[in-house]
Amino acid sequence: MTSLPENRPPRISEDDRDTAVRRLQEAYAEGHISHEEMDGLLNQALTAQTHDVLVQALSSLPAEQPATTSTIAVHAGRIQRRGPWRVPRTLKVESAFGKVHLDLSRAVIEHPVIDIELQLGTGRARITVPRDAIVEFENLGAGWKDTRYKPSRYSGPGGPTIRISGTMGFGRLRIRHARR
Structure with missing residues (x-):
């Protein structure tokens, strides 16, 4: 048997x-x-x-919210977001040739942690974060120039955490905190 x-x-x-x-x-x-x-x-x-x-x-964790991911992609040209715009939980930014400017200082941020994934060829990127935001880098590869970032004295509990990852080809990433 x-x-x-x-x-x-x-x-x-x-x-x-x-x-x-x-x-x-x-x-x-x-x-x-x-x-x-x-x-x-x-x-x-x-x-x-x-x-x-x-x-x-x-089992003791709160229910996972549905993933909110948005992708902004251009081959050549400028990517710009500023003013009161809604920031998704995960934002993917793809640009082969061009400039990127993301201003989160007046944006609607509904998530305590925001992931920004950069896939940039040439051109520079500038990200302005809220004054009280905490900025973290995770697996950010820069092929040519180093990232410029000076942590804010005002970062701390209560502000969002902005995690930045991805690859930068031939350009520079500059991150600054909003002044107001």
């Missing part, structure tokens, strides 16, 4: 684990969980072998 294979739950993938870690980090950054809770839940997520254990680690 041949026995049937055991009905084992499928193992989780690295993508599932990475998504869980990202959600836990965002929940901590948004103030939904304490540092101690994040440490415990990260350990649980990183050692989980099945989806059930991973779901249990994330």
Whole structure:
């Protein structure tokens, strides 16, 4: 008599684990969980072998909001956003040849963390962030000139976190805080 294979739950993938870690980090950054809770839940997520254990680690988090991602792309020309415009959770900016100017100082920012992903060929980029914003760089590659950024004295709790990543070809990224 041949026995049937055991009905084992499928193992989780690295993508599932990475998504869980990202959600836990965002929940901590948004103030939904304490540092101690994040440490415990990260350990649980990183050692989980099945989806059930991973779901249990994330069960105390608020429901994930649907992703809001927008892409602004031009081949040649200028990309400019200023004044009262609504900033999505994730903003992708793609330009082969041209200038980019994003002014977030008067923008409507509904998310505590904003991800800006730059894919720029040549040309410069300038980003103006709110006075109380915290700016972080994640995997930002510059092929020619270094990024210019001077942290604000007024950055701190309460302001949005602006995470900037991507690649800059032959241009310079300049980030400054709004004066008002």
